[in-house]
Amino acid sequence: MKCPNCGIQIAQWKSSYNDIQINEMMSDKSKEYKNLLKNIIRKVRNSIPSNDNKKQISNFISNAMMYDYKTLDMAINNYIRNAYMYEGKGFNYLLKVIRTFDEDKDRIIENEKKRFGTSPPVIIWDGTMEEQNA
Numbered sequence: 001m002k003c004p005n006c007g008i009q010i011a012q013w014k015s016s017y018n019d020i021q022i023n024e025m026m027s028d029k030s031k032e033y034k035n036l037l038k039n040i041i042r043k044v045r046n047s048i049p050s051n052d053n054k055k056q057i058s059n060f061i062s063n064a065m066m067y068d069y070k071t072l073d074m075a076i077n078n079y080i081r082n083a084y085m086y087e088g089k090g091f092n093y094l095l096k097v098i099r100t101f102d103e104d105k106d107r108i109i110e111n112e113k114k115r116f117g118t119s120p121p122v123i124i125w126d127g128t129m130e131e132q133n134a
Helices: 019-025 031-047 054-064 069-081 091-103 105-116
Strands: none
Touching: 019 054, 031 054, 031 069, 031 091, 054 091, 069 091, 069 105, 091 105
């Protein structure tokens, strides 16, 4: 099977992982990354009973691990803010949202810079006053 994100052939792709394999996959991820995934899994499982099975959860985790933290954070916050989980849109819909955010990441960041601006450049002052127009 090929990876849906980058197209690389994955030899060990399984339909379901056990808890030990999921923990091994997430061992190199940060604490914030793990907490983000745990919280969204808990919320979706509690809201949508049909998504409360091991195959759905392991599929979501294995696909979500292909994306960086910033992309996941933006997509999951959008998913929660719009309350899609209460409309019955589960892990598959959330994966589509994450994939869309990943594809449009550059445009989203550019629009955020236009909306909020950027911080001014840092100038290190050496304590002397020199005129530039001399």
